[in-house]
Amino acid sequence: xxxxxxxxxxxxxxRMYEHFQFLARVSVQGAESLLDKLIDDIQSLEFMPxxxxxxxxxxxxxxxxxxxxxxxxYRIVYQVIENTVFVEDIQDCRQDDDKNRV
Numbered sequence: 001x002x003x004x005x006x007x008x009x010x011x012x013x014x015r016m017y018e019h020f021q022f023l024a025r026v027s028v029q030g031a032e033s034l035l036d037k038l039i040d041d042i043q044s045l046e047f048m049p050x051x052x053x054x055x056x057x058x059x060x061x062x063x064x065x066x067x068x069x070x071x072x073x074y075r076i077v078y079q080v081i082e083n084t085v086f087v088e089d090i091q092d093c094r095q096d097d098d099k100n101r102v
Contacts, residue, residue: 004080006045008087012077015090019074034071038090041070045078045085069093 008016016038024031045068055065055077065088068076077089 004085006085012087012089037071049080049085
């Protein structure tokens with residue numbers, strides 16, 4: 001099975017920790033669980049990242065970004081270039097989509 005290198009953009013990493021810190025104000029255990037789930041899902045992109053759908057938005061180039069849902073409400077946005085997966089953003093799906101531009 002073909003494996004890919006997974007690289008998390010620093011801004012996506014910052015967003016992941018922003019979500020963690022926000023949730024930690026309510027529940028440290030919940031925040032740790034969220035972080036574990038996001039990291040596990042991101043690492044899973046090492047295998048078959050093409051299995052997830054394209055992110056279709058008017059303001060995005062067609063067929064550039066894919067996404068996966070994690071922890072029921074977070075969208076992990078990434079692109080695949082050759083054997084590398086670039087995680088570009090982690091979005092809270094409850095927020096207005098136009099505020100979450102890649």
